[in-house]
Amino acid sequence: MKILIIEDEQGLRDTIETSLLKEKYIVETAIDYHSAIDKISIYEYDCILLDIMLPDGNGLDLLQELKNQNKSENVIIISAKDALDDKVNGLALGADDYLAKPFHIAELNARIKAVLRRKKLEGKDCIEVGNVSLEILERSLKINDEFVHLNKKEFDILNYFLSNKNRLLTKTALAEYVWGDHIDQADNFDFIYYQIKNLRKKLEEHQAQINIETVYGVGYKLVEK
Structure with missing residues (x-):
């Protein structure tokens, strides 16, 4: 699962990022309005954490742009502004939830998981195709009810394939989803080939x-036999 943190306060941004990485999410960050616009225009995210007060723009304007791109349904607003109007406007623009600062990281994690359950899997914690069952929150794979060990990248790749069954996925899309911002450091896509070969x-x-x-x-394309 890939999450974008849009937050200009470095301390909080780093704390959230560290926590989410421990939860095995793929995490990207944006520190202002314009860098956030660039990312949401290019990449797809399973959940977006959005601060309303950004140094170069209003987070609600960014939420409007997300709505225009049909991407606002997976947004959790995190903001020091706790006014009723902000909550109403944010939810009206399609945000899933609103969490006022300061908050406990454990509560944020719980709300993220709730969004992922509702939106990504329509209330389910598991993707099942044929005799394959992928438990998202437990990050485990079963085939014929037998556990199969996957490394982190193999799990992320299989999750992406199963969530997009029968759809053609380009090497670039796979790399951007699984490796995120670090894809720019890669010389080629050999690393994808080897992960898929092992999978x-x-x-x-x-x-x-x-x-x-x-x-x-x-x-590549994942199909059911």
Whole structure:
């Protein structure tokens, strides 16, 4: 799961990021309105944490832009402003939740998980395709009710594939989703090939009823057998 933190206060931003990384999320950050606009225009996120008070713009304007792009339904507003009008306006623009500062990180984590359950999996904690069952919150895989060990990247890749079954996923999209901001450090996409190669081997060994097909020159597609 990929989360964007839009927050200009460095201390809080770093605290949230550290906590979310411990929860095994992929985390990206934006420190102001314009950097946030750049990110939401390019990338897809499972959840966005949005501060209303930004140094170069209003977070509600950013939320309006997210709504225009049909991306506002996965937003949690985190702001020191606790006025009723801000809550009403934010929720009216499609935000899922509103958390006033100061707050406990544990409460923020709980609300993020609630958003992910409601929106990503429509109330479910698990994705099931054929004999494959991926537990999102527990970050575990079962094939024929038998646990199969995956490393962090393998889990993230399989989660992305299962959430986009039968859709063509480019190598760039996979890299951006799983590696986030660090993708700029990569010289090529060999690292994706090796992770998918290992994932395929595990799926085949346990007779999973899914295939990760290669679309040569473009990317990959997960299909049910």
